[in-house]
Amino acid sequence: MRTARMSTHACASQCVGRGCGGPRVRAVCAVRCKYSGANIGAASLTQRAVLKGEGVSIKARGVTLPVASRCVAEARPDLAVPESKDWFAANQDMLRTVPLWVGGLGGTALLMNRALSGIAAVSDASSSQSRADVLCLAMAASLLLTGLSWLSLRSREPAFVTLSGEDVFYINPDLEEPAASELKWCWEAVKAASRCGSLVVLHDGKRLLQAGTAPTDIDLTSAPALGVICDSVMSSGKGNYLANMALFPGRVEFEPVLPYNTKAVLVQPIGSKGVLIAASGTVRGFSRLDQAWLAAMSDKLEVTLEDE
Secondary structure, X not given: OOOOOOOOOOOOXXXXXXXXXXXXXXXXXXXXXXXXXXXXXXOOOOOXXXXXXXXXXXXXXXXXXXXXXXXHHHHXXXXXXOOOXXXXXXXXXXXXXXXXXXXXXXXXXXXXXHHHOOOOOOOOOOOHHHHHHHHHHHHHHHHHXXXXXXXXXXXXXXXXXXXXXXXXXXXXXXXXXXXXXXXHHHHHHHHHHOXXXXXXXXXXXXXXXXXXXXXXXXXXXXXXXXXXXXXXXXXXXXXXXXXXXXXXXXXXXXXXXXXXXXOEEEEEEEOOOEEEXXXXXXXXXXXXXXXXXXXXXXXXXXXXXXXX
């Protein structure tokens, strides 16, 4: 049973506890939105956000994620998590050259020691110095090879393309103003905070929202037939993330609503009657945080659209 209605411009990931106090704030108590300042009961959400001390975690459909919440930082500065600064990630180019420097300096020092110590240049297996030099040269060579491999092996940036089609923004005219405003906010928030280039909301056999890049000559007044992927998402109540569309034959079912060169698609259920479809021009364009955020957004839309 739903305890309260979700109002327009509510952000489920931003929560202020009602009567909880202290560093522990639960979304099951209430949600305060920075966009409208309204209090919203969140007992109907499957997402449960818990702030623990200085950390923030979001649990959405069984997935627990550490996050620096997009909204909490502004609503509750005292609970905001400072952005983690990984020194190794920031200086990885320099660190990749360390084995080269160590191996090169070690080999040079070894040769200088051999030349200045007065020992014959010919290797003598009976000499402890010669045996030590051989071992040190082997280690220096290993470091040099390691450094070269680190420099040559670099992570490849995800493939990015500009979605092809026409820019549209369509909201079903039959919707009431609160629901229309909610859908408009969803698109603006997703577009600003993620790599989403196209967003589609289909519910109860109708196209409620089509925003961003869409196929050329698309008929916005008619709702496309849902395919197997969308049907399975609605029946199971769990989202489906197609991180690389080129690997999924089922991508053809999204051709009527998404650009042909879409690289990644995230499908979230809106109850058992609809789906939210987000598309990106980047392979693996939606992070785990994006997936949790869109899952909470689809839950919120479910409550809003049930009141229509």
